[in-house]
Every structure is written in C-alpha cells, then in structure tokens.
Amino acid sequence: MMSRSYTNLLDLAEGNFAALGPASGGARRRSGSFGMKRMSRVMTVPGTLSELDGEDESEPAATNSVASDVPSSVSGERLLVVSNQLPIVARRRPDGRGWSFSWDDDSLLLQLRDGIPDEMEVLFVGGVRADIPLAEQDEVSQALYDRFRCVAVFLPESLHDRFYHSFCKRQLWPLFHYMLPFASSASTATSSSSSSSSSAPPAGNGRFDRGSWEAYVLANKFFFEKVVEVINPEDDYVWVHDYHLMALPTFLRRRFNRLRIGFFLHSPFPSSEIYRTLPVREEILKALLNCDLIGFHTFDYARHFLSCCSRMLGIEYQSKRGYIGLEYFGRTVGIKIMPVGIHMDQLQAVLCLPDRQWRVSELQQQFEGKTVLLGVDDMDIFKGINLKLLAFENMLRTHPKWQGRAVLVQIAKPVRGKGKDLEAIEAEIRESYNRINGEFGRSGYSPVVFIDRDVSSVEKSAYYTIAECVVVTAVRDGMNLTPYEYIVCRQGTPRSESSSEVTGPKKSMLVVSEFIGCSPSLSGAIRVNPWNVEATAEAMNEAISLSDQEKQLRHEKHYRYVSTHDVAYWSKSFIQDLERACKDHFRRTCWGIGLGFGFRVVALDPHFTKLNMDSIVMAYERSESRAIFLDYDGTLVPQTSINKTPSSEVLRIINTLCSDKRNIVFIVSGRGRDKLGEWFSSCPKLGIAAEHGYFLSGVEMKSGKRTPRLRTLDGWKWLNQ
C-alpha cells in the first residue's frame, strides 16, 4: 500500500500542487513562524484568479502569512534572495548548548548586497549549513530572522537527501556539466555506496529517477512556503539562485501572478543536445519562464538556454537594443548575460591582515629559487585536477629545465555535496602526484605539493601572492573565480606595495580552460583544452617562460577588468535589469492558467478584459447583428492534434451559427485557401479569411467598398485583396 507521502508525490508529479497543500504539520511546526499573522491573498485581477488557479482559499495561515515584525506598511522595496544555503556560518556553542551564527563573508550571496540600493532591504531565504536538530529549529529560525533577516528553510532529512544529494548532485549537476548518465555507468555503480542518499538511491548508474525529481519539486515547495511567510508581493523583488531552485518560480508565479522574479544560474547551461536528454526538460524550462529575468554567466550558456526554448517549446527570442527577450504568453522574459565578479574590498582587506605578511614570507622562504604554479579548486569531478597533474608531468618531461625548479602547488578544497564518482577521481589524483614526486622529486624538492584541506583566506591569498602562474583545467565550471582572486592578490594593495612582499612590476600569468565561465573575460590568459595534456603542458611552459614585460601587460589588462567588474557591479546590473523587465507589471492584466508546470501567466494590456461566460451569453442574446471571428488551429482543432481536419461536431456548430440570420461567421486563419475551402465546403454560409486575410471568401463587394455580406457560396470564389 502506498504511504500518504508517496501519494502526495504522485499528486505532485501529476502537476496537482494544490493537492499537496502546505508543508506537513511537522514541517510547519518546525518552520519557526515568527508569530505569523495572516496576510490577505493577493489578487492581481480581482475576481478572476481563484476560478482559474484552483488553489484552496482556506489554506492554513502558516503558508499565507507574513512575519509579524515586518512592518505591515512596508513602503520601500525589498529584495528576497533565495538560495539553497543561507550566507550564514553556524557553529555549535562550545558548551554544546545552542548555536552561534555569523555572516559567511565568503558567500557571494552576502557580497551581492553591495550592489543593491541602500534603501532596499535585503532578506535571505535558504537552508542552514548545519544539522540543526528538530527540537532546536524553531529557536534557530527566530534567531536567524531577528539578527540577520535570514529565513531558514528546514527540509526533513530524507527529503533533503533525495533533493540535494540525489537529484541536485547526482542528476542535474552532472548533466549541466555535460555528463550524461550512460557515460559513467561503470564507475557510478561503485561510487554510489558513498552517496548519503541512503533512504532512496537514484536509479542505477545515475539515470533519471522520478522519485528524486519529485523530491526536488517538493523541496522547492518548502522554499516557496518560506518565501510566502515574509513576502510583500506588491513591493518585493525575489531573486532566486542556482540550479537547486529551478522549480520555485512556478510556485511563486502561481500564488503571485505579478510578483517580480529574477533567477541566476551559477552553473553552466549545457548545449541543447545534452539538455534534451533530461526527462523533465520541458518542466524545468517552463518553470524558469515564470521568471521575469533569467541570468547566465556567459553568452554560450544563454544561447544554449534559448535554443532549448526554441527546440523544446517552440519559443523564439527577440533581441532589441541589446536586450534579449522571450515572449511567453504576453509576458516578456528577459535574458541577462553577466558574469559574476569578486568582492574587491573584502579581498583587499585580507591582503592587509598582519598575519598574511608573515605567511607570505614563510612561503617565499619555502619556495625560494622555485617557480610556483598554483591550482586552487574544489575537490570535485569537473575541476580536472588530474589533467593538470598530467600536464605538469608532461611539462617536466618535455622541458627538463624545469625539473628541480618548477613546483605545482595544488589546493583541493573538500566539498559538501560530493556528487558522482568522487572517490575514483581522488584515487587517480593521489596516484598521479605520488608518481610525479617519485620520479622527479629529490631531497628538498617535491614537484607537487598537494593540500587537500580547507585553507583560510589569508593562507590562500599568500599562495596567490607567491605564484608565478595560476592554472585552471576544469573540464566544466559555471564561472570559477580563482583567476580573479589571483589577479587581485598579485596586484596587492598600496600598503603591501610599501612592504617587502611585492617588488618590481606587478605581473601575473594564467593558463585557463576554455570550458569555464570566466574564460571569455580573460583575454590575456593562455586558453587551453584541458583534455589536450600536451598542449596544456606547452601552455604552462609558455606562461612561466614569458618575459616579465609581457606578464605585466597581461596582468594590467586583467586587473583593469576584474577590479571594475566586481560582485557589486554584477548584482547592481542584474537588479537594474530586473526592475526594467518588470516596469509594466502592475499596469498589465494577467491571468494564471494551466496545471503543474504547464502553469503560466497570460499578460495583456489593460484594455483587454477577460470575457465572462454569462455576460457573453447575455450580449449574444440581446444583439441584433453579430460578427463572429474564429481562429482555426487551437480554436476549432486542438493545437496538438495530428489530424487537422475539423470534426463533424465543429462543422455542425458552425452551420448552426451561420443559420442565424443575425450572424456573420468568419474563420480567420493563416492556413491556405485550398485546404480551408475543402474542409468547410459543407458550410455554405461561412466566410473565410485564408492566408492571414490575403484571400477572402463569403464577402461581397458593393460600390467599390468591401462590405461583409452574408451570402450563399454557389461555387467558391476567392477575392484577392
């Protein structure tokens, strides 16, 4: 027998979101409702929404309420930043009682505040990066809200496993990084034991698993409910981040038809040839199209998304004066291309810390007389760390002058969401650096220094400072900010300049993979195909062999770009475009239609009103003379039907309408006159405008004027205008 929760998921897969209702009682209890008060439902068009979206007006208050301490007359606009994780560091107190929280200064989500206008309050909605026991969740929620304006989302453990570890990290994330399930069938079988999704592992070999997808959608609904608790839909903007929350815009749009919603994808968006293998490809595209603005790091990611919309949904984009937009049921969905940047002030503050100077001196001593190439990567399967080691090995072999002189320092930061196949990759990496050190190492010289632990920002910046070149050989990465951080650290600050740390001209060199998001912005880098180990080895050799003058020129060019295109520049630009994309929102009339992921909002100019059946019937009965214009495809025959011939029922209805002397009935279609003539040959009193009105029948010409006259068609006669 199916459990209640399972039937809920089936409802959800069927697109029946309403059947799921709000989060379960337990989840609501855990939600930390800040002493919620009920907020009246927001109607975008009074009287029209409820009949269409089928949501239950009697929903419990917890999903339809607002934080009591948010002033009810909030006049200023606010920004709700929604992401899988809050920009918060949580630590258990040393005595084990309770938690202490602080901002995560390294989080991009926190840093983006710098580009947001001062008068706009920023609230964060997301998960907490710690296992907070159920009994403590209410208290934690309240503390996070009171002190940080952070709204915590707690998912039940098994849901979190299936949402994050299964669907996000084992299905979406690999696919968005171009890894198809079948390509990894052998290794996934072994590595699946390392998955923390103990409750329900995905289908074998990383294949699409519907249960995990349903968990993903349900988890997104939990996030939605938290947004609903604090949102002020007429004033707030919502900015959703990354691939974990791609279903969220549909939930938001269903509830608040005119909410201003932006989305930024931090990962790559793959080619349509990869994306179209995803069984829920249309659902995700349609969910994203419920946003007003969708952002990508690069032109290529945006291009792939647009071609998916064209190929899978038949929606074409338009480009006007530098803005790209997709017309989706009367709404324009903007496309934004803007790579993220780093936080300049924060990085420069690290450069001024006193213990950094000390660490730099220490490293300078350690690597005295050596040329340091540096890699700083997350330990994940797409960072191409082993390819980098192979290239370095190749360089030592083909350019023996570097033996004893070149050192590759590789920092590999452990990650939380391990994704697929990580253990196998780690073993490969270990084998490579042991081999290289075994073959080329000697007393006092280890060619590869491998650091597989978290390093502090001070230590990382010290490594950047002493490195002659940074090498990024990721096979795919959404953006990758390592090169940007390196450039800023090599530039130093006026204070570090006056110290002994940086002498001579500022210079830096980069070898970067052509498959990462930052690559197009680094025109002075040596770009490589990391799969080509020999070419990467040559690039490394070239990078460290160039003249200082050349390194300096490249550095200056990069520094100019990186220092002016920082994280604030990115967020400011995104919010400005979001405002622009939404400027007509409250002027337009909208209706929500469709079920599940088919839900969309139809937006029309204000002079359009939705016809009401009773008033149509009344007006019809009262009128003495009527003109009835009927479109063909999608009106008289279903858009999706293969057989386009009108049914006998349609022909009968048309003839009934035509037989009333007060009616003039026309079919208006883009279809050709021959086909329409053939199909409606049994409707002698019907007028037809074929080929978008180029050919007309059923129209009489009177004294040079064209006046529609009802007439019997004795033999077809087409009038060409």
Ligand SMILES: O=P(O)(O)OC[C@H]1O[C@H](O[C@H]2O[C@H](CO)[C@@H](O)[C@H](O)[C@H]2O)[C@H](O)[C@@H](O)[C@@H]1O
């Ligand atoms: O591991 P997850 O929690 O699923 O998150 C994935 C990664 O997200 C962040 O990186 C992504 O965004 C960065 C900024 O836009 C971009 O530089 C990077 O290329 C993207 O992958 C996060 O910084 C990583 O730690 C996460 O692994």
